[in-house]
Amino acid sequence: MSLNTQVIYTKPPTGFPVVGETVKTSKSTIDLDAPLQKGDILLKNLVLSIDPYIRGCMRDPAIASYAPAFEYNSVLAGDTVAVVLKSDNPKFNQGDLVCGRTGLGYFEEYSHVKGTYADSNYVVRNDSKTNGLPLSYYVGILGMPGLTAYVGLNKYGRPQKGETLFVSAASGAVGQIVGQIGKTLGLYVVGSAGSDDKVEYLKELGFDGAFNYKTENIDSKLTELCPNGIDIYFDNVGGTMLEHALDHANNFGRIIGCGMISQYNTQGQYGIRNLIYVVSKRLSFDGFVVLDKENMAYEEEFIKTCTQWVLEGKVKYRETIVDGIENTPQAILDVFKGRNFGKQIVNVANL
Amino acid sequence: MSLNTQVIYTKPPTGFPVVGETVKTSKSTIDLDAPLQKGDILLKNLVLSIDPYIRGCMRDPAIASYAPAFEYNSVLAGDTVAVVLKSDNPKFNQGDLVCGRTGLGYFEEYSHVKGTYADSNYVVRNDSKTNGLPLSYYVGILGMPGLTAYVGLNKYGRPQKGETLFVSAASGAVGQIVGQIGKTLGLYVVGSAGSDDKVEYLKELGFDGAFNYKTENIDSKLTELCPNGIDIYFDNVGGTMLEHALDHANNFGRIIGCGMISQYNTQGQYGIRNLIYVVSKRLSFDGFVVLDKENMAYEEEFIKTCTQWVLEGKVKYRETIVDGIENTPQAILDVFKGRNFGKQIVNVANL
Structure with missing residues (x-):
């Protein structure tokens, strides 16, 4: 035995x-x-x-x-x-x-x-x-988190070259891929993370802007780093960050609901107070789960594409x-x- | 003069x-x-x-x-x-x-x-x-509120025969049309309104269920009147009603963000605490404004269709x-x- x-x-x-x-x-x-x-x-x-x-x-x-x-x-x-x-x-x-x-x-x-x-x-x-x-x-990058980033951004984000993408938990398993795919699509990419090291890493990855949400004023940083507003918000965290992203969202913006890690371990969930922007800014807020059949259908295409990116050094993974x-x-x-x-x-x- | x-x-x-x-x-x-x-x-x-x-x-x-x-x-x-x-x-x-x-x-x-x-x-x-x-x-019915109901339900609700539609402010300028269009599409339609008179009117219009949100327990009524859950929520009010609708939403449900009248005249906006359902239930929550060009494009088609409905007595308007x-x-x-x-x-x- x-x-x-x-x-x-x-x-x-x-x-x-x-x-x-x-x-x-x-x-x-x-x-x-x-x-x-x-x-x-x-x-x-x-x-x-x-x-x-x-x-x-x-x-x-x-x-x-x-x-x-x-x-x-x-x-x-x-x-x-x-x-x-x-x-x-x-x-x-x-x-x-x-x-x-x-x-x-x-x-x-x-x-x-x-x-x-x-x-x-x-x-x-x-x-x-x-x-x-x-x-x-x-x-990781070639598995569920990678596919989550790929499907979430492409299918629900409907990205157009030149648009501003904001991603939270941006150095995380999913976030770092979202940002890098965003760059391959010609987006202006901004990320938030929870330490200065992580912020430094995002800059190394080619993010156009990054900030430490624990030490910086989120609203001020979004104003500074997203001067044209946010067209796509890839939400991994929910809570106050989602509220800030709604404040800075442009008309016809897309909110991709991937996860809300800030809310998983709390008892009293944070209440989002500015959902009126979903109406007045005509936002679309789509939640998704990568395991659904229609999303898993992209798996082989994704693995092939992303393996190539990784082998060519176009996309990195921490x-x-x-x-x-x-x-x-x-x-x-x-x-x-x-x-x-x-x-x-x-x-x-x-x- | x-x-x-x-x-x-x-x-x-x-x-x-x-x-x-x-x-x-x-x-x-x-x-x-x-x-x-x-x-x-x-x-x-x-x-x-x-x-x-x-x-x-x-x-x-x-x-x-x-x-x-x-x-x-x-x-x-x-x-x-x-x-x-x-x-x-x-x-x-x-x-x-x-x-x-x-x-x-x-x-x-x-x-x-x-x-x-x-x-x-x-x-x-x-x-x-x-x-x-x-x-x-x-x-009214042939104007902006009517077009709002028509575009909102059809374009953002993506209704399928047999699904459950819940509409708030259901006897209002927009809501009463939403519900009646829902019935023409073969939906199971439930509405909330703020008085017993209004609830009675909704039943006269052919709603499958209706309740007075001021005097009834909203959660219990949604459980009772929407036994198969909510596939489409046409939101005219926001606030707690939106929260309840998220609780009762089915997987792949659609939330149509038309208005949030409960929030227009308050100073401290109500915080929605259960948006995690947008992710876990894979909801789409789309805000829209009927005045946008792509929505106004339906105007002539709508007026023609709806005039016919009204003349034939298929749709009523209070x-x-x-x-x-x-x-x-x-x-x-x-x-x-x-x-x-x-x-x-x-x-x-x-x-």
């Missing part, structure tokens, strides 16, 4: 997840030599992706939402990259690199995956064996990688506290 | 308009026999339309918005129906019925209109001479008509207090 450390979700937190309490690690065992049933695969998980949406899954299962609620006292699930140790499934070969889909890969060292589950929720991604890109990119599955609960909390810089990854094992 | 009573806007109110102070009537004189300059027309105003949007024009002119701010101490402007007394303009003949466009007709007994202004802002509508419909319909221009300031306040029933009209003179 081998040791199999797992990340366990126990119950919904009140406010922020509590490390060691609502999310913790637990040691179990697994027989790696046990024979597989037909269709099953045995995986060694290499990379775990820590994404803000998981907070929404840490809820009372009676509350419906787009992603199913996590089961209490069960292994946490999310995007993963793994290598196939053994397979009795024709879709997967030993040595294949696979991605566990958003919310559907397991946060543990080894996973024995049933055939029907593997067929539906795992996809082979062997490209990195030859293109030299980090495995983690397949749950990650915070922590080693060791036992650090996962803390990494989750860090994401909600904004302590990560770029995409938060947990490296469980090397290939 | 003839007496010419005018409605005068003096300055922006704090909160509700103050009758006799921020909006009042004033007696001036006009020489109806004076010769006209080339292009000019002389009008006798018959009908004034009292529409909620005018509150937005009662503001500090330094604040930009879709409709220009009213000038202090000037004649109030809005939708009007008038008859041409004299014309030196080839587009207008003596006896023509004309409509002064939204925000551009004058609230006074007689108007001497300059040629360039007349050319841009008045349109001949002689249909009622033959079809027998009231003149007031041309600033109005509150007060006689006498001197009652205009009170009629304006009544609209913001919700004391009108249906479209608020001031009858200045008969043809």
Whole structure:
């Protein structure tokens, strides 16, 4: 029997997840030599992706939402990259690199995956064996966050060259890609982030303007950095930032509702007081979830395009990688506290 | 010289308009026999339309918005129906019925209109001479409120037969048409209004459900009357009603931002706390202004279609008509207090 450390979700937190309490690690065992049933695969998980949406899954299962609620006292699930140790499934070969889909890969060292589950929720991604890109990119810039940026900006933002794009959490897993795609489209791009380091990084990426929302006056900075107003706001945070963006929005502006991380861990949600601008400025405010079929339809096109961008150095991607599955609960909390810089990854094992 | 009573806007109110102070009537004189300059027309105003949007024009002119701010101490402007007394303009003949466009007709007994202004802002509508419909319909069901309902529901609501439409201020100038158009499209239609009389009227119009938002628990009534949730919310009021509608919205629901009358006369705007639903339910929330060129493009198609509906008795229209221009300031306040029933009209003179 081998040791199999797992990340366990126990119950919904009140406010922020509590490390060691609502999310913790637990040691179990697994027989790696046990024979597989037909269709099953045995995986060694290499990379775990820590994404803000998981907070929404840490809820009372009676509350419906787009992603199913996590089961209490069960292994946490999310995007993963793994290598196939053994397979009795024709879709997967030993040595294949696979991605566990958003919310559907397991946060543990080894996973024995049933055939029907593997067929539906795992996809082979062997490209990195030859293109030299980090495995983690397949749950980051080339994964769900990348596709989120691509679909959100193009489909809901309806960008026109020369327009002003403002993105919040701009150095985050999604934000940094939004801004860089914006630049490839000829937009004037401004971002907000929560530290001076992050702001510096945004400038390195070619953002036309960037500011630290924690230390600067948001309204003044938007006035200064978006002198022509905001045509597209890619909202990752909600709350007061959304209110400021509405203040600075131009007529016929587009608000892309991607996430509202500022609201995920609070009890009393912040009230947005200036929605009258949606009417008077004729704004469109579209929420979207990348996992919807009509958005996932862009996945292969996106991976191909974005891989090329990355290989050519046109688009960069910042990650915070922590080693060791036992650090996962803390990494989750860090994401909600904004302590990560770029995409938060947990490296469980090397290939 | 003839007496010419005018409605005068003096300055922006704090909160509700103050009758006799921020909006009042004033007696001036006009020489109806004076010769006209080339292009000019002389009008006798018959009908004034009292529409909620005018509150937005009662503001500090330094604040930009879709409709220009009213000038202090000037004649109030809005939708009007008038008859041409004299014309030196080839587009207008003596006896023509004309409509002064939204925000551009004058609230006074007689108007001497300059040629360039007349050319841009008045349109001949002689249909009622033959079809027998009231003149007031041309600033109501067949005018801006009607077009607002038609464009808003069809273009931004993207209605599909069998879906649930909820409309607030449902017995109002716009709302009653929204609901009736909804029924012609095969929607399940629910409306809210501010009195039991109004609720009764909505049921007479064929609404599938209606409730008095002042005396009923809004959440419970929406649960009861919209058992399949809300697919389309036509928002005329904003504030708490919008919040409730977001609570009850279905995935991929559409929120049509037409107006937010609950917020026009308050100082501290109400904060909407559940916008996370825009993301998690993938809602689209589109604001629009009917006066935009791309919406006005539907005007002739709409008038033709809707005139037919009205003549066939398929669509009804409730109005509150007060006689006498001197009652205009009170009629304006009544609209913001919700004391009108249906479209608020001031009858200045008969043809």
